[in-house]
Amino acid sequence: MDKRVIDVACGSKMFWFDKHNPDVEFCDNRTVPYHEYYPHRYIEVSPDTVCDFTALPFEDDSFKLVVFDPPHLTWAGDTSWTALKYGCLKGDWEEMLRKGFSECFRVLDPDGVLVFKWSEVQIPLKKILPLSPYPPLFGHRSGKNMNTHWLCFMKPKEALKDGK
Incomplete structure (x- = not known):
């Protein structure tokens, strides 16, 4: 794969300046x-690859930047x-997001960055953070009601030594 960036749940690519x-x-x-x-x-949802973010069809360590806006x-x-x-979470959404985080980190290059976006309209961020195998480095709240969180993650160096 020659691309350095992956958006695993792009939807209509609303926040992308260049949708192509x-x-x-x-x-x-x-x-x-x-x-x-x-x-x-x-609206148009036109991904390059139709796939589920819980089972990405890409090799390990493939991307320098992963965007996860489920x-x-x-x-x-x-x-x-x-x-x-926006799509809708169905069934066991906690397990779905746990698998999504796991897949995002799997395809993320060891020195790559994961950007995660979450809106607290129905589920608070405090219920989402434990679903990630690693904590975020930093984040920022935004939006009219400050309900949207942008978080930045990296694989910890210890995880790289353990081969995770």
Whole structure:
């Protein structure tokens, strides 16, 4: 793989300045054709690779930067614009996110960085952090209600020595 960056749950690539950046492998478990989902609001989910972030089809240590912005809602109508735009966590979401973190660290280069975004609309960050095998280095709250967290992770050096 020649790309250095992977977004494992890209959705409609909302926060990307270049939604076709050739250095980014955009992944999502779904595709949604370009269409108007609300008057004058359009959406398209068009990943490079259709896959589940709990089982990424990439080699270990493949990417310098991993972006993990998983769905953060546990309830939303199946046909709602919210579910369409952001996705929805179904079933055992804690195990799903635990596996997602594990996969993100697996494909992350030993000196790479994982950027994680979480919105506390329905689930507080304090319930999410224990699902990661490693703690974040630092983070920042943002958004109108300060509900969105941006966190930065790296594999600890001890994990690299243990071959994890």
